Amino acid sequence: MSAEKSIAVSQPIYVDTEHIDEYTDLPDPHDFLEFKDHSQPALCIKPALHTVSNSAMTQGIVEEEAAYYLPVQIGIMGFWRLSSSNNLSEYLADIPEAEEIEDALHRGYQYFSFNGRFLSSHLQHGDRQFLEHNTWLGLAMSNSRYSQTTLVEGNSLNTINYSKTDGAEIARENRFIDQYDRLHMQGYRNGVYCTRVYERIGEIQELPVEMLLPGEWKKISTMNFEHFFQVNQYSPEEKAVWARGNVVFFLNAMHFTTYHKLDGQHVHYYSTPLDAVTDADADADNGVTEKMTSVHGRTVHTECFEKGGSGRLLHTTYHSVRGGTLYVTREQNGECFTSTISQLVPFEDYLCGSGALSTTISYTSTYLCDQIQLNQCCMYHDLCYSSCVLPQMECDNQFCECLATIISNPFCETIVFPTHCNFARLFGNLFICPMMG
Incomplete structure (x- = not known):
């Protein structure tokens, strides 16, 4: 050979x-x-x-x-x-x-x-x-x-x-x-x-976007970013945040929250309710637009409309996680306007709590359970509690439903996962919602 x-x-x-x-634009979109x-x-x-x-x-x-x-x-x-x-x-x-x-x-x-x-x-x-x-x-x-x-x-x-x-x-x-x-x-x-x-x-298996999107993401690839900066007339400081900074997402049944993070500091925070029309960020769209964010399957859609009764769709942004990679694409006039590819910033094992939640559960790898899916269920549960939006009982129910979707060996399915579920239901009420600013 x-x-x-x-x-x-x-x-x-x-x-x-x-x-x-x-920065210069990346290769022609036809190269993608x-x-x-x-x-x-x-x-x-x-x-x-x-x-x-x-x-x-x-x-x-x-x-x-x-x-x-x-x-x-x-x-x-x-x-x-x-x-x-x-x-x-x-x-x-x-x-x-x-x-x-x-x-x-x-x-x-x-x-x-x-x-x-x-x-x-x-x-x-x-x-x-x-x-x-x-x-x-x-x-x-x-x-x-x-x-x-x-x-x-x-x-x-x-x-x-x-x-x-x-x-x-x-x-x-x-x-x-x-x-x-x-x-x-x-x-x-x-x-x-x-x-x-x-x-x-069977079919390709993917977890819900609500479980995969939350976390801090670092950009590794971009397309048409320079054009994006020019159209939005970003200042050098704003440009630095978008190009060099990380993005932190929180997503639950009620809200989609985004932080832009640069040099360890949170900047450009915004939060929007799901399935409700709200005013768009005035700095980004000059106060003349409104938007609606919703979850469609394994993708978060944010649609931006023109105000004043016309309701004309200006652009749509898609957030989708595939195989641990975040794809964010803005479509405008039916074409890809800009896109980024990001990877999740590594975090220490969540192990059901990370010290912030009273339902911390010790996890032993010798169980041979599916650790990463267990941790994702736990992280989603933590975020549900900390958002203080849903009743804690509903967060516990969602946690148990998530555990039930994990395919593992019989010991994990019949002993370990039900134990985690019961523990959350028994002791979850010890958690006190933090003061929300």
Whole structure:
């Protein structure tokens, strides 16, 4: 195989936060591919495919150019069944219970949960669970023989093992989704290359936007931002906030709240009720518009209308989280006016409370529950309490309903999650709403 073998990957365009005044527009919008999702308007923010060379380690893995159907962060979520493989017995030969694992691969199913920061996967056959894999992206996990790191490289989610003696790459497993919505897992270890192809079981799984959007987000890519600044006549200070600052979102059943955050300070705070027409920000639209924010499926829509009885739609902004990545797009006259791609700023494990909520629950990873989904349910519960909008009983009910959607092993589903639910209902009333400014 040629050492110059290449694959097509999505190459993000990064924001230069040090030279804000030197910004120029990104490539023509035609260089961008639409994000295909029939449950919401097309988002013109997925970068075009570029070609990069593989490392020498992966030359034996990639046999053909991959035409990607979805970003791996989105597509890998859910259940998969093995449809074909090669060299599987040799690839698993030195793993304990290799025969049982191979049988489970052929007769069971693989499950992946991924939110852009944390990857959880397991192999299930009957009541047995194999190959539990829980890791934070970019964080080196270590044992006595090697260290392991999981990264997103282009549109491939890769786990690499490095030798502890010389740091050399000794094993790798690449995962990507092809144009037919099949999961490819291409591995190399102990001199053996193995390719496994999986068919999806059921639909692509995504959590509600109310659970995914809250948090602090950092921009990593923009389109037409310079034009956006010019049209809105932003001052250099406002331009710095939009281009360099992070954005913090809170979303519950009643309100959508946004903070712009620069150098650790909150600026440009605004909050709007859901499904109600309100005056738009006078600074942004000269006081001549009104807007309405609502949740449509897995997307938050904010529509801006002209005042004075015409009701003409001026522009619509979409907030959507896919695979741990936030896509914000403003459409104007039916075209993409500007868009940004952001990643969630890492936070310490929520673990049901983060010290602010009296329903703090200790969580033990040995339960082998789906930790990231549990934490998302807990974060949503915390936000529901702290908003002081819904009765606490309703927050508890939503928390329990969220726990019921988590697919995990029988112990978690019958013991751990109901215990968390009952704990919140018994002790949630100890929480006192903070003073809201």
